Amino acid sequence: MSNSIAFLKGHGTENDFVIVPDPENAIDLPASAVAALCDRRAGIGGDGLLHVVRSAAHPEAKDMAAEAEWFMDYRNGDGSIAEMCGNGVRVFARYLQRAGHVTEGDLAVATRGGVKRVHLAKDGDVTVGMGKALLPEGTVTVSVGERSWPARNVNMGNPHAVAFVEDLAHAGDLYSPPPFSPASAYPDGVNVEFVVDRGPRHVALRVHERGAGETRSCGTGACAVAVATARRDGADPALTGTPATYTVDVPGGTLVITERPDGEIEMTGPAVIVAEGIIDADWLETLAR
Numbered sequence: 001m002s003n004s005i006a007f008l009k010g011h012g013t014e015n016d017f018v019i020v021p022d023p024e025n026a027i028d029l030p031a032s033a034v035a036a037l038c039d040r041r042a043g044i045g046g047d048g049l050l051h052v053v054r055s056a057a058h059p060e061a062k063d064m065a066a067e068a069e070w071f072m073d074y075r076n077g078d079g080s081i082a083e084m085c086g087n088g089v090r091v092f093a094r095y096l097q098r099a100g101h102v103t104e105g106d107l108a109v110a111t112r113g114g115v116k117r118v119h120l121a122k123d124g125d126v127t128v129g130m131g132k133a134l135l136p137e138g139t140v141t142v143s144v145g146e147r148s149w150p151a152r153n154v155n156m157g158n159p160h161a162v163a164f165v166e167d168l169a170h171a172g173d174l175y176s177p178p179p180f181s182p183a184s185a186y187p188d189g190v191n192v193e194f195v196v197d198r199g200p201r202h203v204a205l206r207v208h209e210r211g212a213g214e215t216r217s218c219g220t221g222a223c224a225v226a227v228a229t230a231r232r233d234g235a236d237p238a239l240t241g242t243p244a245t246y247t248v249d250v251p252g253g254t255l256v257i258t259e260r261p262d263g264e265i266e267m268t269g270p271a272v273i274v275a276e277g278i279i280d281a282d283w284l285e286t287l288a289r
């Protein structure tokens, strides 16, 4: 390991990430090191970490190298691995642009959820093709304290439970994972979104993110919410042949989600790099041991 490791800090609608550029995949980042870096008091602080690696240099991404030069090795703030991070992909693309690896326009990013197409617009917004939502059948229940709600099971590459509530305050303290049943619905845990209506095709959410606690935004969560809201309202672009666009307010801003008749979902929102610095490599090495 080299003696100094560069990092950047960025966010997308305040879903914040420690970014560790490591083109050749030379930095050892066990879960303990990721959790320490994401710690808001003893580390840099973040909901998650974006390990930026060339696809050809990462065993999980080699097969995608021909299509996408860069792999987003995404980790949750507790060090666990997640399949996909929607805000993370947009911030990842913003980092690639800032580092001079790509220019404005279209690019492809390899993720554990497959290759994602990203568009860096002139106005600063970043759009990502999130793929299709899966809507497994079956009723799920999520609880906070004494209250319980039925939830829609939506998979955006990662698992989500979407519950419509009367008031976002009812979701209470979302630091701990809200219990759900049946336990078999989410063997690997779940991200839980609580949703209220704000107007026609306009909703607001609060989210508990698996591996991070309550966050200010969740891109895959916003997509899951848009699809669950559309189906609740009887809207299915595959049946009407018309795209459905939803505005999703999150505590940290607003995301715009469009589902097309072919089922493909696009998400647009801001992505910002706010700082860069140097990690003490000795400290990190101690954690990696």
Ligand SMILES: N[C@@H](CCC[C@H](N)C(=O)O)C(=O)O
Pocket (backbone or CB within 6 Å): 015, 048, 076, 081, 082, 083, 084, 085, 086, 087, 088, 158, 159, 191, 209, 210, 211, 212, 217, 218, 219, 220, 221
């Ligand atoms: N913040 C993300 C989702 C990150 C992964 C999630 N916590 C999980 O474990 O599935 C997003 O913007 O999608």
